[in-house]
Amino acid sequence: MRRLLPVLALLVCACATIPRADLGTSPPEFATFRDAVKTPDAGDEAIRLLSGYLQVDTSNPPGNETLGAKYLAGILEKEGIASEIVEFAPGRGSLMARLKGNGTEKPLCLLSHLDVVPAEAKNWQQPPFSGLIDKDGMIWGRGALDMKGMGLLETLTLVWLKRLHVPLKRDVILLAVGDEEVDNRGMLHVVEKYWTQIGCSHVVNEGGMGIRDAMTPGQTIYAISVAEKGLLWLKMIAHGKAGHGSTPIPGRAPERLLKALDKIRARHPPAIWHDSMRETLAQVGHDVGGVTGYVLKRPTLQNWLAEGQLMANPGPAAAMTDTVNITGFGGADEPNVVPADVWAHLDCRLLPGHKPLDLLADLQKLVDDPNIRFEVLHKADANESPWDDPFYRALARHAVAGKQNAVAGPVLSPGFTDSLHLRPLGARAYGFVPFATTQAETGSMHGENERVSSENVRDGLHVLFSAVVDVAATSGN
Ligand SMILES: [Zn+2]
Incomplete structure (x- = not known):
C-alpha cells in the first residue's frame, strides 16, 4: 500500500494544477530601444564602467560611499543627467537622480547600495578592488554581484533612456544608498528626508538572481524576490x-x-x-x-x-x-x-x-x-509584494526571453534588504539582479573571489533596460 500511495496521489491530483505563468508581451514599438542596448559596444561600455566602479573601495565599515556616489554621478553627468549626493554622515553619501516622465504613473525606482562588505585581499586570486577583467572575461571585485554590478546596470539604464529619448509615462529614479551592509542608514536617511519627493510605486533592488543548474542540470531559475522574512x-x-x-x-x-x-x-x-x-x-x-x-x-x-x-x-x-x-x-x-x-x-x-x-x-x-x-x-515584520504585477512580469519576461531552459519565478528571501523598509511605504519591491550565476559564483558574495562574467553584464543590461522600458515608456506613439 505504501508504494501505491504516490501512484494514487498522482491520479487523484490530476485536476489541481498551477498554470503556466502568463508573463505578457512587450509592445513591439519598444524593440528598437531594446536592440540599441544589445550591441557589443553597449556591453563593452558597461563592462568598462563596472571595472572602474569596482575599483572604488566602499568597504563598510567604514563605507566611504560618497566616493562610489561620485563615480556614478560622473557617468550621469557626461550624459547631462543631474544628480544629488546626500550624506547621512561625513563621506557617507547616497546618490539620487531622476529622469522626468509625463506623470501618468507614479515613479519607478532603481535601487542599489554603494557599500560592500570588506574583503581580505590575501585570500583572493585577484585583488578585490582591482576591477580586473581576466582572459575569460570575468570581472573581478568586491561588489561585482552584491551589488555594484546591478547599480551600474541601473545607472546605465538611466543613461540609455536619456540617450534614446525614450518618452516616459513615469519618472525613473536612480537611488544608490550607503550602509546597506551594516545598519541601512543610507536607506533610512533617504526614507526620512526624501521619500515624499520619491514616492515611487515600484522598486527593483537586490534579493534574487538567476541560478544555473538550481534544480535540474542545464536549467536556470531566475528567482525574483517578492517577499522578505x-x-x-x-x-x-x-x-x-x-x-x-x-x-x-x-x-x-x-x-x-x-x-x-x-x-x-x-x-x-x-x-x-x-x-x-x-x-x-x-x-x-x-x-x-x-x-x-x-x-x-x-x-x-x-x-x-x-x-x-x-x-x-x-x-x-x-x-x-x-x-x-x-x-x-x-x-x-x-x-x-x-x-x-x-x-x-x-x-x-x-x-x-x-x-x-x-x-x-x-x-x-x-x-x-x-x-x-x-x-x-x-x-x-516580514513583508511582501504581489507578483501579479506589470513590473514583476516585465522582469520575468525579459529574464527568460530567448533563452532555453530558463524559468522565472517569485521567491521569499530568508534575508532582508533595503526593500523591507520600502514596502510599508506603499512601494512594490522586487529583488532581482539579472545575472545567471553558478552556485560557486553566488557563494563568492560576502566570500572570496567575487566576480561576474562579461556575458552576464551584457545580458543583464539588456534585461533590466527592457523591463524598465516596458513599464516606464509611453506606448502607442
Ligand atoms: Zn547587497
Missing part, C-alpha cells in the same frame, strides 16, 4: 550565582543557558508553504515536463513528494519555517570564573504574517526558566 534579534541572558570554577554547582548561569539552548535546538517548526514557493516550483514543472513536472505543478503533490527534499536543504528550509539561529555567546573571559550572567545571540527570522513578539513569547514558554531573560535587539 521578518526578523527578531535577541540576546538571551541566563543569570545565576557567581562563583569559582573549581567546584561545579548545579543551577549556575552557564548550565541554565545550555539547557535553554538545548530546548531551542530541539524545536522543529512545521514547514509552511509560501505561495511563491509553490508558484516557482510549478513554473519549473512546466519547463521540465515529465513525471517531475507533473508533480511540481500540483500543490498536493508538492506537499507529498517535494516537501521532504526541500526541508532537507538549508535554503528552502529557511524559506519554509520560522528559524532561530544561535549566532554567538558571551560570558567570563577567565576560565576559572563562573559568571553571574552568560548570554547567547539568537537570530530569528519569521515568515510573512508571523509576529516577532509572538515568537518571543513562544521561546520564553519553551525555555521556561525564570532566571533567563530576553533582550530584543532588533525586530521587524
Whole structure:
C-alpha cells in the first residue's frame, strides 16, 4: 500500500494544477530601444564602467560611499543627467537622480547600495578592488554581484533612456544608498528626508538572481524576490550565582543557558508553504515536463513528494519555517570564573504574517526558566509584494526571453534588504539582479573571489533596460 500511495496521489491530483505563468508581451514599438542596448559596444561600455566602479573601495565599515556616489554621478553627468549626493554622515553619501516622465504613473525606482562588505585581499586570486577583467572575461571585485554590478546596470539604464529619448509615462529614479551592509542608514536617511519627493510605486533592488543548474542540470531559475522574512534579534541572558570554577554547582548561569539552548535546538517548526514557493516550483514543472513536472505543478503533490527534499536543504528550509539561529555567546573571559550572567545571540527570522513578539513569547514558554531573560535587539515584520504585477512580469519576461531552459519565478528571501523598509511605504519591491550565476559564483558574495562574467553584464543590461522600458515608456506613439 505504501508504494501505491504516490501512484494514487498522482491520479487523484490530476485536476489541481498551477498554470503556466502568463508573463505578457512587450509592445513591439519598444524593440528598437531594446536592440540599441544589445550591441557589443553597449556591453563593452558597461563592462568598462563596472571595472572602474569596482575599483572604488566602499568597504563598510567604514563605507566611504560618497566616493562610489561620485563615480556614478560622473557617468550621469557626461550624459547631462543631474544628480544629488546626500550624506547621512561625513563621506557617507547616497546618490539620487531622476529622469522626468509625463506623470501618468507614479515613479519607478532603481535601487542599489554603494557599500560592500570588506574583503581580505590575501585570500583572493585577484585583488578585490582591482576591477580586473581576466582572459575569460570575468570581472573581478568586491561588489561585482552584491551589488555594484546591478547599480551600474541601473545607472546605465538611466543613461540609455536619456540617450534614446525614450518618452516616459513615469519618472525613473536612480537611488544608490550607503550602509546597506551594516545598519541601512543610507536607506533610512533617504526614507526620512526624501521619500515624499520619491514616492515611487515600484522598486527593483537586490534579493534574487538567476541560478544555473538550481534544480535540474542545464536549467536556470531566475528567482525574483517578492517577499522578505521578518526578523527578531535577541540576546538571551541566563543569570545565576557567581562563583569559582573549581567546584561545579548545579543551577549556575552557564548550565541554565545550555539547557535553554538545548530546548531551542530541539524545536522543529512545521514547514509552511509560501505561495511563491509553490508558484516557482510549478513554473519549473512546466519547463521540465515529465513525471517531475507533473508533480511540481500540483500543490498536493508538492506537499507529498517535494516537501521532504526541500526541508532537507538549508535554503528552502529557511524559506519554509520560522528559524532561530544561535549566532554567538558571551560570558567570563577567565576560565576559572563562573559568571553571574552568560548570554547567547539568537537570530530569528519569521515568515510573512508571523509576529516577532509572538515568537518571543513562544521561546520564553519553551525555555521556561525564570532566571533567563530576553533582550530584543532588533525586530521587524516580514513583508511582501504581489507578483501579479506589470513590473514583476516585465522582469520575468525579459529574464527568460530567448533563452532555453530558463524559468522565472517569485521567491521569499530568508534575508532582508533595503526593500523591507520600502514596502510599508506603499512601494512594490522586487529583488532581482539579472545575472545567471553558478552556485560557486553566488557563494563568492560576502566570500572570496567575487566576480561576474562579461556575458552576464551584457545580458543583464539588456534585461533590466527592457523591463524598465516596458513599464516606464509611453506606448502607442
Ligand atoms: Zn547587497
